[in-house]
Structure formats: C-alpha cells, structure tokens
Amino acid sequence: xxxxxxxxxxxxxxxxxxxxxxxxxxxxxxxxxxxxxxxxxxxxxxxxxxxxxxxxxxxxxxxxxxxxxxxxxxxxxxxxxxxxxxxxxxxxxxxxxxxxxxxxxxxxxxxxxxxxxxxxxxxxxxxxxxxxxxxxxxxxxxxxxxxxxxxxxxxxxxxxxxxxxxxxxxxxxxxxxxxxxxxxxxxxxxxxxxxxxxxxxxxxxxxxxxxxxxxxxxxxxxxxxxxxxxxxxxxxxxxxxxxxxxxxxxxxxxxxxxxxxxxxxxxxxxxxxxxxxxxxxxxxxxxxxxxxxxxxxxxxxxxxxxxxxxxxxxxxxxxxxxxxxxxxxxxxxxxxxxxxxxxxxxxxxxxxxxxxxxxxxx
Ligand SMILES: Cc1cc2nc3c(=O)[nH]c(=O)nc-3n(C[C@H](O)[C@H](O)[C@H](O)COP(=O)(O)O)c2cc1C
Numbered sequence: 001x002x003x004x005x006x007x008x009x010x011x012x013x014x015x016x017x018x019x020x021x022x023x024x025x026x027x028x029x030x031x032x033x034x035x036x037x038x039x040x041x042x043x044x045x046x047x048x049x050x051x052x053x054x055x056x057x058x059x060x061x062x063x064x065x066x067x068x069x070x071x072x073x074x075x076x077x078x079x080x081x082x083x084x085x086x087x088x089x090x091x092x093x094x095x096x097x098x099x100x101x102x103x104x105x106x107x108x109x110x111x112x113x114x115x116x117x118x119x120x121x122x123x124x125x126x127x128x129x130x131x132x133x134x135x136x137x138x139x140x141x142x143x144x145x146x147x148x149x150x151x152x153x154x155x156x157x158x159x160x161x162x163x164x165x166x167x168x169x170x171x172x173x174x175x176x177x178x179x180x181x182x183x184x185x186x187x188x189x190x191x192x193x194x195x196x197x198x199x200x201x202x203x204x205x206x207x208x209x210x211x212x213x214x215x216x217x218x219x220x221x222x223x224x225x226x227x228x229x230x231x232x233x234x235x236x237x238x239x240x241x242x243x244x245x246x247x248x249x250x251x252x253x254x255x256x257x258x259x260x261x262x263x264x265x266x267x268x269x270x271x272x273x274x275x276x277x278x279x280x281x282x283x284x285x286x287x288x289x290x291x292x293x294x295x296x297x298x299x300x301x302x303x304x305x306x307x308x309x310x311x312x313x314x315x316x317x318x319x320x321x322x323x324x325x326x327x328x329x330x331x332x333x334x335x336x337x338x339x340x341x342x343x344x345x346x347x348x349x350x351x352x353x354x355x356x357x358x359x360x361x362x
Contacts, residue, residue, distance in 0.1 A: 064101025
C-alpha cells in the first residue's frame with residue numbers, strides 16, 4: 001500500500017509516503033526568502049508522494065526562530081516558486097506548512113522588537129534560536145509573551161489567508177496549517193495556557209475558534225480539499241501539557257474539519273500504542289469521524305507504515321529519515337540500509353547535513 005498512488009480529488013500522489021514538515025533554518029533572517037540551496041534540498045526529496053514544507057511563518061511576528069523562510073510578501077512567494085517548480089519538474093507535489101509560533105519566540109526575532117504573541121501572558125519554558133553577536137544562530141530562552149488583544153487574535157486568520165493567497169502564486173499544491181506542537185494555534189486550544197475570557201477562550205469551541213477561522217481563511221484561497229490541518233493530541237513539545245481529554249478534543253475538531261470538507265488531517269503522535277494497540281482508541285475514533293485523508297506521523301518506517309495503513313490511515317509522514325535519506329521512498333521499497341541523521345546539523349545552516357546526504361545509488 002505504501003508504494004501505491006493515492007488520489008484525493010484532482011490531486012494524485014505517486015505514493016503514500018509524505019515528507020513531514022521540518023524547520024531547517026537555511027534562509028537569511030533579514031528577508032526570509034527561500035534560496036537556491038533550499039531549491040536543491042527539496043528537489044532531492046521530490047520522490048516523496050507529498051512534501052510538507054518546513055514551518056513557514058505567515059508574518060514577521062509569527063516568527064519564532066532565526067532564518068526560517070517565510071511567506072508574507074511577494075518576494076518570498078517568488079523564492080518559493082523556484083522550490084515548487086523544481087519539485088514539480090521532478091514529479092513531486094508540495095504543500096507549504098503555514099506557521100505562527102506565538103509564545104515560542106523572542107522579541108529580537110521581530111523587526112519591530114514586539115514581544116511574542118500568546119493567548120495569555122505565560123512564558124514558554126523552552127529554547128529558541130536567535131542571532132548571536134556576529135549574526136550566527138545561538139540558543140536562547142523564549143521571551144516573555146504578551147496576551148493578544150481580541151482584534152489581534154482575529155487578525156491571525158487574515159495573515160494565514162494572505163499567506164495562502166501567496167502560496168497559490170508560489171505554485172504550492174496546497175497548504176498545511178500548523179495546529180500542533182505547542183505553537184500559537186495549539187496554545188489557544190490548550191486549557192492550561194489559555195485564560196482568556198473573550199470569544200477565544202473558555203469552551204472548547206472558543207479555544208478552537210482561532211484555528212477554525214484560519215482554516216476557513218485558507219480554504220477560501222485554496223479550496224478546502226487542498227487544506228491540511230496538523231494536530232498533536234498527546235504532545236508535550238514546547239512546554240505544553242497533554243490535553244486532559246484527547247479523545248473528546250480531537251474527535252471534536254475532526255468533526256468540524258469533516259463538516260468543512262477539509263482534505264487532510266495530519267496527526268503527529270509519538271505514543272507507541274497509537275498504531276497497534278486495540279486499547280488505544282484514538283486512531284479508529286478519528287477514522288470514524290473524519291472522511292478526508294488521514295495522515296499519521298511519528299517514528300514510522302516501512303513495517304509500521306504498512307500496519308497503520310491497514311488500520312485505516314491513508315498517508316504516512318516521515319520526518320528525520322527524510323533529512324538523511326533524500327531517496328527514502330526507493331530505499332524503503334527495496335529495503336536498502338538507511339543513512340543515520342546528524343541532529344547537530346538540523347538547524348545549523350549551510351550544506352552540511354542538508355544537501356550532502358547520499359542516495360543509495362551514489
Ligand atoms: C529538525 C526538525 C524540524 C522540525 N520542524 C517541524 C516543523 O517545522 N513543523 C512541524 O509541524 N513539525 C516539525 N518537526 C516534527 C516532524 O514533522 C515530525 O513530526 C517528527 O520528526 C516525528 O517524525 P519522525 O519520527 O518520522 O522523525 C520537526 C522535526 C525535526 C527533527
């Protein structure tokens with residue numbers, strides 16, 4: 001199943017293996033325009049059925065790390081067009097992952113020095129990368145965030161809508177909305193981080209209001225079938241606490257996305273029980289609730305990937321192994337050994353650990 005094509009509406013993927021979204025910090029922070037090195041990196045990985053781009057901030061204030069290629073102006077869209085052209089020429093498909101980091105950020109990353117934006121003024125006890133004295137990245141604490149006003153919260157959907165419009169100009173096949181891993185949309189969802197008393201806080205419906213406004217804005221630009229939403233039901237990344245009711249929360253949002261005919265729901269879950277333990281009812285519950293393409297991610301290789309497709313998932317996203325194996329699909333198909341990844345080069349800049357991993361044929 002993994003190696004057979006998958007069709008969703010008028011989009012056909014050559015196989016069911018997706019390259020998971022991965023921040024690589026290879027752009028220049030000043031203009032955040034995708035460059036030729038990035039074109040080469042994505043071109044090398046175009047045999048994935050679908051590439052999800054690295055997290056791509058939708059505005060300057062949405063940025064949370066140094067050197068992340070972004071998508072809020074036309075120059076950035078032109079840079080991305082070179083990436084999508086190269087992927088398409090190599091027979092691949094690519095969605096942009098649209099991102100607002102929220103409180104996982106630092107004021108020095110924002111052109112106007114504004115503090116990180118958050119549902120409530122609660123700092124994230126986690127690290128980010130900021131420019132060091134000579135401009136090279138250094139690790140730093142996240143800054144103290146400011147609670148967004150109701151008007152600022154409402155404007156987030158406008159920023160995502162603008163980015164989706166630019167994504168179309170840039171030739172992307174669709175967009176994934178980053179609603180996972182403790183970034184802004186996930187922060188609003190989280191009952192422990194969101195103390196608001198306006199329409200963006202309180203009930204589950206209110207805490208998901210921002211995400212659904214974003215979904216509607218992006219779907220208005222790209223069509224609902226070309227929209228993907230990423231969620232991380234039991235994630236604790238970026239100083240999050242797991243949701244108190246993952247089954248209730250995530251079937252609620254799955255139902256809302258289903259009502260809107262959103263094309264893809266992407267679940268990142270590291271829990272070992274998720275794939276094969278019948279006592280873990282999250283996967284079947286999501287499958288029952290959501291009729292679009294259900295994508296799963298977290299520690300997959302060939303065997304576990306086939307098993308999860310048999311349990312009702314449609315697509316399998318793989319992260320780190322795609323960093324170190326540009327030809328991952330061919331390697332999995334022919335059972336060739338996999339290159340190990342070098343975590344020290346994930347965010348380091350330059351070609352090392354980025355475009356220099358060999359294909360099996362080299
Ligand atoms: C270097 C690196 C950068 C990542 N950046 C992002 C990101 O920008 N957006 C996102 O949703 N997840 C991001 N992730 C998480 C991956 O998409 C994926 O969920 C995770 O690596 C687990 O999948 P794996 O076990 O196949 O690697 C990142 C992971 C890594 C290793």
